[in-house]
Amino acid sequence: MLDRLFPLPPAPRYSPIVLAADGSVLHAFLNPTQKWRMKTELAEITPALQQAIIHKEDRYFRYHFGVNPVAIVQAAGRNLFGKGRTTGASTITMQVARLLEPKERTFGNKLQEMLRAVQLEAHYSKAEILQLYLNLVPYGGNIEGVKSAALFYFQQPPDYLSLAQTVTLAIIPNQPRVLVLGKNNDRILAERNRWLRQFQRERLFPNQDVEDAINEPLDAQRHAAPTLAPHLARRLVAQRAGQPIIHSTLRRAPQAKAEDLTQNYVRRLRELGISQAAVLVVNNRTRAVEAYVGSADFQDAAGSGQVDGVRAVRSPGSTLKPFLYALAVDKGIVTPKQKLPDVPTNFSGFRPENFDKSCAGEVTVERALTYSLNIPAVRVLADVGVPVFTDKLRAAGFKSVAKAAPRLGLSTILGGCGATLEELTGLYAALADGGRWRAVRLTSRVTSRAAPLPRRKEPATSERKSSGSPLSRGEGGRGGEVSSGGEALVSPAAAFLITDILAQRTRPDLPMGYQNSRHLPKIAWKTGTSYGRRDAWSIGYNADYTIGVWVGNFNGQGSPALTGADIASPLLFDLFNTLAYNSPNRWAVPPATLDFRLVCAETGLVPGEHCPNQLIDYYLPGTSSARHCEHQKEALVSADGAVAYCRACVPATGFRRQLFPNPLPEVLAFREAQGLPSSRLPPHNPACQLVRTDGGTGAALAITSPLDHAEYVLDRKDKQQMLLSCAAGSEVRQVFWYVNDRFLRAAAATERVFFRPPSGTVKISCADDHGRNVDIQLQVAEL
Incomplete structure (x- = not known):
């Protein structure tokens, strides 16, 4: 009755404070009454x-x-x-x-x-x-x-x-x-x-x-309020409005060191037109964030220092490639020593380029990932499937990818999507934890919410035990604890193989190798650079920590010097060397689901009949492809090597068996275009009466120029012409070009043909001397 007539006063309005994991105050704010x-x-x-x-x-x-x-x-x-x-x-x-x-x-x-x-x-x-x-x-x-x-x-x-x-x-x-x-x-x-x-x-x-x-002397002076982790502090206070005390997972020493290293490092980059960086340090065992640096300097108004770079959506560049290759390992598409084509390729109108604008012909999966080659990665994504890839990213908490998934294509693996430093660091922490993803944690427990004075129903006593506080009661207790579950994004075997590859790259700060610096931590790391050099990434991990670094400008301005390897990685190594110096360096061990097998050194596939050079490679029994190598093909040729025979026309005598290279058509075309030595199968016996319709024995024929379903605008005054080129198997000597089903001309398989196309919809056809043909369609307009 008294409470109704004389209601209790409202709860005091406290200054929100964010605590470190040890209970010390990281950041404090004025209360609403200043x-x-x-x-x-x-x-x-x-x-x-x-x-x-x-x-x-x-x-x-x-x-x-x-x-x-x-x-x-x-x-x-x-x-x-x-x-x-x-x-x-x-x-x-x-x-x-x-x-x-x-x-x-x-x-x-x-x-x-x-x-x-x-x-x-x-x-x-x-x-x-x-x-x-x-x-x-x-x-x-x-x-x-x-x-x-x-x-x-x-x-x-x-x-x-x-x-x-x-x-x-x-x-x-x-x-x-x-x-x-x-x-x-x-x-x-x-x-x-x-x-x-x-x-x-x-x-x-x-x-x-x-x-x-x-x-004891009295030497008291008023000090400034603690202001560590300003970006995270504001984030948590906004999320938990009304809570006077928020327990974060940050550790004071790593946070202070990360802030100092970031600020000092960016200060040296300003003359390069680079003004900002962000850092996230995650404990792999608990997924607790131990350091959170949203910008190099929160007070830097000119550089938009109050923007939180940990949550800013940016282009991830090549940082998603390790995860893609891990998925490909689980699907049996690749193994570490397997070779992938690295040649100019048209993926239905999308023609990716490597960062250095060059191609190697063929590269192993290890090299493709280590050197972050774009063309092999796009090829692997085409094999895995964009929906499969984006679904996994959605499961790993990539919000921008989840929203844009229906519109994403093969460019996703080159940074054609949005991601945050928090999302990427969490993804790499999953690789460090055997492929199991759990959301990173920013708070260690749930704190009580401020509320008006509640009315108690139990009788008052002189001394009562209380877990809460007066004028501020709510649901207390522990919260945000580590879950033993999580999302299995990739298998432990795939995670180990990718970690093993990423750890092999020589660190630029240790040019003589990690072994000569035993006190420094061994890490697996990957870099990324977005289109236009607007974002530089470097993310590394070991058994204990995953550290993500982003460097760039919050206004999106690029810099010629901005690359992940040259700009973001030095800060990553400084952070690891400081936070994990003289650590035990425990490293991942191969899971029982992995095994070894001999593979052909030329292709990385299971050795075939003609594979003298072999080496050992990891594989997943029952999952990895068991396709046998056919990098060499045996053919029946005349004694002088001028013609080749099929089984129907081989003579009784006067022939020999010879091995010929059997690369993919696009690899063969690339080698010949580069002037590299190549050996083609001699032309088929002209006296053979058997009409061939390929029969499945030849390699595929592909038009490499122009692009299928592309739109071309030609200048009528300049009388521009269009290039015709194709990729054919080593047995093909001659091809025949058609435009809108009308014969244009015959040409050598490697010859570049130029012609003036008509306006409108144009059909281009190419047939080879083995009876195969391929068609494409494009749009041509004249100005």
């Missing part, structure tokens, strides 16, 4: 602080019901007869009532204050009321509460203060405008020692502790 009022938790109220405050302010605090009648009578006598010091006989509980609802000091307001004190005692334990008092007491200026004062003046939480510091904070609230730390330290020192002597006489603390406290 005061520093940091919430003191029950565990931070030490016995020394309780004794000093209670003995000084309200010796009978633990025994009265909010109002001390004896003290009131004594105070009334002193005030009435003018004997002794004039006092108001306020208990700690009455002071809490006044601090919650400041009013002019009148007799009526005093009575209301007493009534409120009795009400508070009915609802809360003594420990909670003392906690509330310590959260509201003034310390001069806009500083309120013992925790705020401890952090601002002593740079320590209340439970880390010495006895001298504790007593100092206990005496200031009575005269906050006179006893100003940093200005009146001599006066405060004398007052502190006077109270310490009084506590000594009353045997409140051991004599030696008091003597040590008296001899």
Whole structure:
């Protein structure tokens, strides 16, 4: 009934603070009334602080019901007869009532204050009321509460203060405008020692502790509020509005070091037109984020320093390639030593180029990934399937990919999608954890939400155990714990193979190899550079940590010097060398699902009949392709090697068996276009009467120029011509070109043919001398 007529006051409005994993304050904010009022938790109220405050302010605090009648009578006598010091006989509980609802000091307001004190005692334990008092007491200026004062003046939480510091904070609230730390330290020192002597006489603390406290100098100055991890702090405060204390997973030392390294490194890049960087450090075992650097300098307005680079959606460049190759391993498409074509290729109108604009002909999967070659990666994505790839990325928390998935194509693997540093670092942490993905964690537990004074139904007692705090109750307890589950994105075997490949690349900061620097951590790492050199990435991991680095400009401006290997990697190595120096260097071991097999050194496939050079390669039994190598083909040729025979026309004598290279048509065409030595099968016996329709024995025929389904605009005045070229098997000597089903001309298989196409829809056909043909269609316009 009393609560309805006399409702409890609203909860105090605390300053949001973000704590590190060890409980120290990383970042603090002003409360909505522009005061520093940091919430003191029950565990931070030490016995020394309780004794000093209670003995000084309200010796009978633990025994009265909010109002001390004896003290009131004594105070009334002193005030009435003018004997002794004039006092108001306020208990700690009455002071809490006044601090919650400041009013002019009148007799009526005093009575209301007493009534409120009795009400508070009915609802809360003594420990909670003392906690509330310590959260509201003034310390001069806009500083309120013992925790705020401890952090601002002593740079320590209340439970880390010495006895001298504790007593100092206990005496200031009575005269906050006179006893100003940093200005009146001599006066405060004398007052502190006077109270310490009084506590000594009353045997409140051991004599030696008091003597040590008296001899302790007072060197208190107001310090700036802690401002580590500003981007994460604002993110968490926005997500958990109303929570006065947020427990993050960050570790203070790694966070401070990461911020310093990032700021100093970017300062050296400014002359290159590069102004920003972001860093994320993840503990692989717990997925807890231990360092979070959103920008090089939060205060850098010119460089948009308040933008959070950890959450900014950018082009990921080549950073998704390791994950793609891991999927391809699981699907049996590739193994590490298998060779992939690295030649100019038209993927239905999309013609990717390698970063250095060159091609190697054929490369192993290991080399394609290590050197981040684009053309082999696009080919592998075409084999895996874009929907399969994007579905896995969606499962790994890639929000931009999930939204754009229906529109994404083969360019996705080259950075043609959006991703954040947080998403990419989490993906690499999955590779470090055997392919199992779990979302990275930013908070270590759920904290209570501030709320108005609740009404308790249980009867009040003099002392009640409480896990919460007065005026701020909610669902407490542990939260955000590590889950033993997760999403299995790739198999442990695939994750190991990719890790093994990424760890083989020589680190530029260790030109003589990792083995010569045993105190530095061994890592697997991958770089990426977006189109236009707008984003440079470098992400590395070992058994303990995954660290992601992004370098660039928040306005999207590119820089000629901006590449992942040259610009982002040095910062990655600095971070690893600092955070994991002299670590155990535990490394991944091959899972039982992996095995070894002999493969052909020329193709990386299971050795065929003509594979003399072999080497050992990893594979997944029952999954990896068992296709046999056919890099050489045996043919029946005349004694002089001029013609080749089929089984139908081979003579009884005068022929021999000879091995000829049997590369893919596009690889053969590339080698010949580059002037590299190549050997083609001689033309078929012209006297053979068998009409061939390919019969499945020849390689595929492909038109390499022009592009299928492409649109061309030609200048009528310049009389521009169009190039015709094809890729054919080694047995093909001659091809025949047709335009709109009309014969154009015959040409050698490697000859480049030029012609003037008509306007509109144009059909281009090519047939070879083995009966194969291929058609494409394009649009031509003239200006």
